[in-house]
Amino acid sequence: MAISQSNNILIRPTTQRVRIGFIIPDSNPTLLHSDNSLEYQFDSVHQGIGYVAAYAKENCLIDEIQVFRTYGKSEKDLIDFLEQGWFIIGIPLSVLAIDEAASIAEMTKSICHAKVVVGGAEVTTNGEDALRKNAYFDFAVFGEGEITFSELVNTLTNKGDFSKIKGLIYRNAEGQICKNKPRGFEKNLEVFPYLDRTLFKYEYNYHSIIGTRGCPFHCTFCNSSACWGHTYRLRDPSSIHKEIEYILRLYGNEKIISFQDDSFNINKSWVLDVCRRLKTLNISWWIRGLRANLVTEDIADALVDSHCVGVACGVESANNKCLKDIRKGTTIEAIMKGVENLQSRGIPVLGQFIIGNHSDTLETVKESIECARQFSEATFGIAFPIIKTFLYDYVKSNNLFLPEPVPIKFKNRTISKIIFDTPQFSVKKRLEAANLAIKEKFFHNINYDED
DSSP states (O other), X not given: OEEOTTTOOEEOOOSOOEEEEEEEOOSSOEEEOTTSOEEETTSSOOHHHHHHHHHHHHHSOEEEEEEEEOTTOOHHHXXXXXXXXXXXXXXXXXXXXXXXXXXXXXXXXXXXXXXXXXXXXXXXXXXXXXXXXXXXXXXXEOSSHHHHHHHHHHHHHHTOOGGGOTTEEEEOTTSOEEEXXXXXXXXXXXXSOOOOGGGOOSXXXXXXXXXXXXXXXXXXXXXXXXXXXXXXXXXXXXHHHHHHHHHHHHHXXXXXXXXXXXXXXXSHHHHHHHHHHHHTTTOOEEEEEEOGGGOOHHHHHHHHHTTEEEEEEEEEOSOHHHHHHTTOSSOHHHHHHHHHHHHTTTOOEEEEEEEOOTTOOHHHHHHHXXXXXXXXXXXXXXXXXXXXXXXXXXXXXXXXXXXXXXXXEETTEEEEEEEEOBTTBOHHHHHHHHHHHHHTTOBTTOOTTTX
């Protein structure tokens, strides 16, 4: 039996071994992040599935786990996968893949009759709706999913009581949708084993890893707090060191290690400790989520010494009023000081900007474009109101959603869409702002080398 150290959860495996299949719906090769940036989804392993599967292997009697990605696959490939026969099919939901996930669930029920379990950020922010709108979804795991999913597996095999599983949404015997109490966030991240990378058989561009969970900030456009709360939890630096050693044993030292944290550098002493340990591994590594305003000279020196080859920083806007209105918790001057600390030492900085947050205007976007020229690289994306954010509530309460999305096009190809506007920033001006970013080769969803 396995016991979660801080939540005191007792998981009871049975003698019945089960087969679990995870299907990643990503025929559309882009993924919307909580910071509204879009990037190609096939870059690396799926963190959520990797962690959930690894924990289940330790706490349930698993006969086999496989992962199937729809990207680049045909419908026949999916049918062949489903015909292998599964006890559970798990599907991660993103805002861009709900329709595809629904189709997969329907096929699952017609082919192998497995229980369909959905999870991910979209479920955590809008899980009851997911089940309400799709009869083929049996269960939804919200919040931190490792323990909840394993409890569900064992409850299904034991024919137990679903109402006792924290973090679960399900249908009762009468078909009513029930949402259980949320599960508290696990304080000790070492309870969770390393994510299972062996499940992912495709070639990926880098090895993703996370060192922290959660973000203490309150940005109006980001739903990280809805998923993880505002508690900032840190992995033990020695555990991170050992996981990277494990990655190197599996795959060698040919790819970059990429930290996918929302806010990597909140705790300075932790960052310096991680850097000291990474230096001994002689690897190249990169950070997806760095708070530039918190980059001191000694942090920048530590990043250089440990062979960090680049960072991405969410700048959002170069206008201080906009930064205050979106509750970024910093100023453009503080951001650029951190950027200077990095770039002066040879570390490239990707600046990520947003067009169209609630107090943005065409003029503030022009300020951001001018600022973006100071970065090694810059990207601009279109503001997207995510459920359970201030931005979503603001747009909805003020009736600002457009009747139909307005496409942004580049060479006759739709690269993004505008779904709301504001009195001070009309659709027409938003299109002009997007085209300015495109002209500067800053727009996030264009491969300019190919186009």
